[in-house]
Amino acid sequence: xxxxxxxxxxxxxxxxxxxxxxxxxxxxxxxxxxxxxxxxxxxxxxxxxxxxxxxxxxxxxxxxxxxxxxxxxxxxxxxxxxxxxxxxxxxxxxxxxxxxxxxxxxxxxxxxxxxxxxxxxxxxxxxxxxxxxxxxxxxxxxxxxxxxxxxxxxxxxxxxxxxxxxxxxxxxxxxxxxxxxxxxxxxxxxxxxxxxxxxxxxxxxxxxxxxxxxxxxxxxxxxxxxxxxxxxxxxxxxxxxxxxxxxxxxxxxxxxxxx
Amino acid sequence: xxxxxxxxxxxxxxxxxxxxxxxxxxxxxxxxxxxxxxxxxxxxxxxxxxxxxxxxxxxxxxxxxxxxxxxxxxxxxxxxxxxxxxxxxxxxxxxxxxxxxxxxxxxxxxxxxxxxxxxxxxxxxxxxxxxxxxxxxxxxxxxxxxxxxxxxxxxxxxxxxxxxxxxxxxxxxxxxxxxxxxxxxxxxxxxxxxxxxxxxxxxxxxxxxxxxxxxxxxxxxxxxxxxxxxxxxxxxxxxxxxxxxxxxxxxxxxxxxxxxxxxxxxxxxxxxxxxxxxxxxxxxxxxxxxxxxxxxxxxxxxxxxxxxxxxxxxxxxxxxxxxxxxxxxxxxxxxxxxxxxxxxxxxxxxxxxxxxxxxxxxxxxxxxxxxxxxxxxxxxx
Numbered sequence: 001x002x003x004x005x006x007x008x009x010x011x012x013x014x015x016x017x018x019x020x021x022x023x024x025x026x027x028x029x030x031x032x033x034x035x036x037x038x039x040x041x042x043x044x045x046x047x048x049x050x051x052x053x054x055x056x057x058x059x060x061x062x063x064x065x066x067x068x069x070x071x072x073x074x075x076x077x078x079x080x081x082x083x084x085x086x087x088x089x090x091x092x093x094x095x096x097x098x099x100x101x102x103x104x105x106x107x108x109x110x111x112x113x114x115x116x117x118x119x120x121x122x123x124x125x126x127x128x129x130x131x132x133x134x135x136x137x138x139x140x141x142x143x144x145x146x147x148x149x150x151x152x153x154x155x156x157x158x159x160x161x162x163x164x165x166x167x168x169x170x171x172x173x174x175x176x177x178x179x180x181x182x183x184x185x186x187x188x189x190x191x192x193x194x195x196x197x198x199x200x201x202x203x204x205x206x207x208x209x210x211x212x213x214x215x216x217x218x219x220x221x222x223x224x225x226x227x228x229x230x231x232x233x234x235x236x237x238x239x240x241x242x243x244x245x246x247x248x249x250x251x252x253x254x255x256x257x258x259x
Numbered sequence: 260x261x262x263x264x265x266x267x268x269x270x271x272x273x274x275x276x277x278x279x280x281x282x283x284x285x286x287x288x289x290x291x292x293x294x295x296x297x298x299x300x301x302x303x304x305x306x307x308x309x310x311x312x313x314x315x316x317x318x319x320x321x322x323x324x325x326x327x328x329x330x331x332x333x334x335x336x337x338x339x340x341x342x343x344x345x346x347x348x349x350x351x352x353x354x355x356x357x358x359x360x361x362x363x364x365x366x367x368x369x370x371x372x373x374x375x376x377x378x379x380x381x382x383x384x385x386x387x388x389x390x391x392x393x394x395x396x397x398x399x400x401x402x403x404x405x406x407x408x409x410x411x412x413x414x415x416x417x418x419x420x421x422x423x424x425x426x427x428x429x430x431x432x433x434x435x436x437x438x439x440x441x442x443x444x445x446x447x448x449x450x451x452x453x454x455x456x457x458x459x460x461x462x463x464x465x466x467x468x469x470x471x472x473x474x475x476x477x478x479x480x481x482x483x484x485x486x487x488x489x490x491x492x493x494x495x496x497x498x499x500x501x502x503x504x505x506x507x508x509x510x511x512x513x514x515x516x517x518x519x520x521x522x523x524x525x526x527x528x529x530x531x532x533x534x535x536x537x538x539x540x541x542x543x544x545x546x547x548x549x550x551x552x553x554x555x556x557x558x559x560x561x562x563x564x565x566x567x568x569x570x571x572x573x574x575x576x577x578x579x580x581x582x583x584x585x586x587x588x589x590x591x592x593x594x595x596x597x598x599x600x601x602x603x604x605x606x607x608x609x610x611x612x613x614x615x616x617x618x619x620x621x622x623x624x625x626x627x628x629x630x631x632x633x634x635x636x637x638x639x640x
Contacts, residue, residue: 096601
């Protein structure tokens with residue numbers, strides 16, 4: 001259904017110099033799902049994510065977000081599209097000159113329709129959601145630990161209650177307990193808000209726990225797209241290595257014995 | 260008060276109806292940030308008016324979609340507590356539970372009343388801190404020089420040559436342009452004055468003396484401080500941000516030996532050459548302008564230059580170049596190594612580095628002027 005399609009990618013080609021990254025990739029993301037992008041290093045996952053965000057332009061093909069093409073819409077439309085999506089960058093990308101509070105308040109203040117008291121309540125609510133204690137609100141990002149930076153960055157990505165959330169390696173650099181609570185956090189958020197999530201990850205546990213569909217990038221193409229249970233049945237060297245290696249077997253143990 | 264007394268008991272956001280148990284407000288529509296947008300304040304004000312009625316039943320089950328902003332809006336309209344009669348869906352219940360236990364924002368730290376004095380004091384100590392830091396760094400570099408004299412195979416020749424190229428060869432264009440223009444301006448302004456007194460020939464003395472002794476070295480030093488000093492500070496600063504400095508340390512490669520020393524030696528070698536080049540181009544510009552303005556013979560100007568300007572002035576100019584170059588590199592490295600891993604500090608460090616090195620360059624010039632006041636000047640007594 002076209003109306004349920006949040007992101008439409010069609011016939012996407014990308015190359016850096018003479019290196020071909022993507023060759024004819026077509027992909028749809030539907031409302032309310034969590035789509036995980038998987039692929040070996042250098043397979044262009046992050047590039048694809050950046051193209052969805054409009055940070056890079058593909059050589060050929062189109063990327064549509066909420067039904068509008070990324071590359072030919074006017075300033076106001078682009079701004080409202082950007083306000084409807086949030087991004088969690090791999091390193092957090094918090095503004096190092098601003099406190100935690102101001103980092104999260106920044107996108108709200110940019111709207112110019114919320115008063116300062118409402119912003120304060122909203123920021124504290126977001127911090128509470130990502131389980132960051134109130135006393136950290138006045139700290140600078142340089143004083144935070146890696147896990148804390150991820151959480152604050154997620155709070156900032158959620159600042160405007162986006163319908164669409166991009167996560168670039170959300171659990172990379174977190175310890176298992178933190179990764180676990182991060183996954184729970186995402187699940188809790190999905191229950192409260194209608195969220196569509198596009199996620200790039202290497203973490204098999206996260207992948208198995210929250211993704212509804214998985215897109216596998218290898219050999220410059222989209223080699224598989226579907227539910228985890230279907231993906232692992234596909235005979236492709238990358239999929240075999242990635243999901244059915246020793247670590248994959250540990251993470252997906254239950255699923256593998258069923259199939 | 261019956262609900263019909265309110266003139267606006269129906270809107271896209273709510274309906275006020277009379278139920279079996281009394282007046283009931285039924286919220287409708289999407290309470291999301293994107294849907295509320297411009298009407299947010301109006302809706303908030305209206306809801307707050309309704310919340311003042313204590314016997315009102317609140318029915319939130321009619322809301323299609325509610326996000327955090329919508330929940331906060333309703334919560335604030337209620338005065339941060341639940342109304343007595345409330346009907347909500349479980350997922351809304353969860354949102355309000357979050358709001359109930361959310362902590363109030365901590366107050367931002369207030370400024371001390373004594374802040375002018377505190378800032379002044381901090382500045383004072385910071386000055387001594389920087390001075391001590393620069394002296395320590397120069398001491399470290401000196402120790403490295405002794406070490407390298409004993410182990411000449413470890414001299415970082417590649418780095419020195421790279422610095423020589425970046426700070427010297429690549430600066431030739433801009434220094435030539437500025438030098439040439441300043442030479443023209445100086446000559447243009449003075450030659451007319453001299454012409455009115457019939458002292459045309461002294462243009463060579465004025466140009467030679469001022470450019471070789473003073474303007475050439477100063478122009479070159481200030482340009483290099485802005486150009487190379489800032490890039491050195493920024494380079495070291497980014498290396499700190501990306502943890503490259505720490506990587507060098509754990510490999511057992513001291514910063515002072517591999518990063519600071521080659522910069523100081525490189526700029527110390529490059530600066531006198533840049534000074535020579537700037538002075539030469541500025542003189543050329545000055546003589547050309549004088550040629551056009553008052554018809555000064557080019558040949559005559561060149562041949563009378565050695566008589567007008569004692570050669571000691573050239574050495575003083577080149578000496579200033581060496582000292583200024585090493586000082587600029589030292590200051591740039593000092594500020595670069597002190598940068599903390601955040602963007603604010605990077606900008607501040609670069610600014611401080613350039614401002615300090617330009618100040619230092621002018622101080623060095625003053626010291627040279629005092630120390631060599633009897634050298635190279637032909638003062639008739």
